[in-house]
């Protein structure tokens with residue numbers, strides 16, 4: 001994939017203004033947007049570029065397999081859960097798998113591609129309850145739209161689905177779409193729900209996701225290809241020489257310097273194989289290494 005390398009010497013031969021730790025969903029979006037400027041961007045990603053070589057990662061159907069396969073993720077698990085029964089032991093203490101992508105694109109390469117917005121009330125609470133100015137629904141909506149190129153796919157059950165100006169984006173890097181094929185189970189299910197007073201909601205992206213919805217998904221409407229961070233944001237950096245992503249490089253620690261009584265992040269120590277290296281950032285270090 002464009003602008004990526006596994007060669008640490010090539011990576012270190014360039015100067016960087018910004019170093020981003022994590023070439024995942026958010027890290028590659030940040031890197032791509034920042035590289036629209038003259039800033040020089042370096043990204044450290046612990047995993048490799050499996051997306052370019054493994055078709056299981058392209059398609060929607062692959063994610064239940066890849067999310068379970070340790071070659072794609074970090075292998076995190078929960079502590080024993082006292083309120084969950086472990087079927088093998090026949091007693092409480094079930095340990096849950098918590099997959100998080102360890103590859104270029106991060107978890108966007110192994111996730112379920114559901115592209116739903118929360119309710120307006122929830123975003124508004126980020127501002128009104130938690131005091132995060134600018135995180136309310138109306139302030140975020142332009143950014144939701146900026147990231148997306150939406151294609152509506154009306155179906156028999158959801159004939160009203162359409163691209164709504166002001167709600168959906170049409171020029172962003174992530175191609176979103178809807179399911180247009182439904183199994184024979186869906187029809188009776190939806191009709192039963194309607195008989196129980198649940199209504200069809202054809203516009204769930206407008207801040208009210210309640211009701212029976214045909215969920216928006218991060219799947220290209222024509223190629224059916226997963227819209228992971230490589231396929232979307234990293235692709236937009238093709239031809240730029242101010243962004244380099246080093247693969248197989250695990251950040252170990254942030255390096256700080258002191259000035260005027262304050263600490264500044266000036267670089268990152270990272271490991272490739274058994275060897276440690278340091279990369280400097282003239283302006284900023286951004287941690288985007290997952291949840």
Ligand SMILES: Cc1cc2nc3c(=O)[nH]c(=O)nc-3n(C[C@H](O)[C@H](O)[C@H](O)COP(=O)(O)OP(=O)(O)OC[C@H]3O[C@@H](n4cnc5c(N)ncnc54)[C@H](O)[C@@H]3O)c2cc1C
Pocket residue numbers: 021022023024025026027044045046047067099100101102103104105106107108110111112113114115116249250251252288289290291
């Ligand atoms: C199985 C599964 C299904 C999901 N389904 C959905 C869904 O349908 N819809 C939805 O909206 N969300 C879904 N999610 C959640 C969504 O994918 C994540 O919220 C999102 O991808 C997180 O983005 P991120 O950039 O924070 O982290 P990630 O995309 O995980 O990226 C973090 C990156 O940092 C790298 N990294 C970590 N530590 C280091 C280090 N020390 N040095 C260098 N690199 C490092 C990782 O390898 C990874 O590539 C799902 C997640 C999973 C795992």
